[in-house]
Amino acid sequence: MKLDFKKIAILVCGGLFSGFVNGFLGGGGGVLIVTLLLWILQLQQKEAQATALLIVLPLTIVSAIVYFVEGNVSWTETLLTTLGVVAGGIVGALLLGKLNGNVVKLIFALVLVAGGIKMFL
Amino acid sequence: MNNWLLVLFGFLSGIIGGMGMGGGTLLVPLLSFLDMSQKTVQAINLISFLPMCIVALCFHSKNHLVQKQHVGWIIVPAVLSAIAGALLTQHTENKVLKICFGVFLVAVGIWQLVLSIKAMVQSKNKGSCPTKQ
Numbered sequence: 001m002k003l004d005f006k007k008i009a010i011l012v013c014g015g016l017f018s019g020f021v022n023g024f025l026g027g028g029g030g031v032l033i034v035t036l037l038l039w040i041l042q043l044q045q046k047e048a049q050a051t052a053l054l055i056v057l058p059l060t061i062v063s064a065i066v067y068f069v070e071g072n073v074s075w076t077e078t079l080l081t082t083l084g085v086v087a088g089g090i091v092g093a094l095l096l097g098k099l100n101g102n103v104v105k106l107i108f109a110l111v112l113v114a115g116g117i118k119m120f121l
Numbered sequence: 122m123n124n125w126l127l128v129l130f131g132f133l134s135g136i137i138g139g140m141g142m143g144g145g146t147l148l149v150p151l152l153s154f155l156d157m158s159q160k161t162v163q164a165i166n167l168i169s170f171l172p173m174c175i176v177a178l179c180f181h182s183k184n185h186l187v188q189k190q191h192v193g194w195i196i197v198p199a200v201l202s203a204i205a206g207a208l209l210t211q212h213t214e215n216k217v218l219k220i221c222f223g224v225f226l227v228a229v230g231i232w233q234l235v236l237s238i239k240a241m242v243q244s245k246n247k248g249s250c251p252t253k254q
Contacts (some may be wrong), residue, residue: 019198084135
């Protein structure tokens with residue numbers, strides 16, 4: 001697939017925006033990057049999700065280094081949460097395909113809105 | 122008590138992350154129930170994402186799902202702006218960061234809600250079973 005100037009410009013601008021969000025908010029860039037990959041590079045949903053990880057990994061590493069240098073990292077809390085995330089990740093990967101994807105997405109979207117409102121309170 | 126909550130909150134968001142739906146977006150609001158600054162929460166979110174990301178990436182690479190063509194156009198500007206964003210965080214009050222994250226979550230949540238309802242309507246119209254992810 002050949003890219004024209006317009007598509008390259010959208011990829012660069014989208015990259016700038018999602019990278020900034022990921023660094024500034026400590027996450028959330030992946031959702032934006034998946035959309036960019038689906039829209040501009042016309043990847044399949046699963047390819048877009050997998051490829052987004054390749055893009056988010058370096059962003060997360062450089063952002064984490066900045067947070068670490070600035071003294072924002074508490075290692076005990078980080079380690080405990082990471083243990084939970086890894087265990088949950090395995091369960092989530094096993095559950096994938098066994099649940100109705102659309103229903104799970106709908107519930108997840110509602111949880112996001114509720115979580116967002118909670119941040120204001 | 123807090124230690125168990127950290128593991129539990131990590132576990133819950135890990136399930137969502139393992140299903141490929143961005144667990145980090147759930148971890149941040151969950152951790153905000155605990156007595157920690159927003160910057161610490163964001164640092165936890167970034168670091169706890171790394172091991173799962175690396176494992177998932179190895180797995181997806183084996184299955185030839187990772188498409189490397191053209192991604193440099195996104196990675197290079199994104200890395201540079203991620204550094205700028207992370208530096209800006211250091212000069213932003215925790216309260217402001219929390220509000221920004223809240224706005225981002227509500228926006229993404231509504232957007233995902235619209236997408237999932239659209240997908241459900243489409244699969245119903247086709248008269249087939251809803252697509253499984």
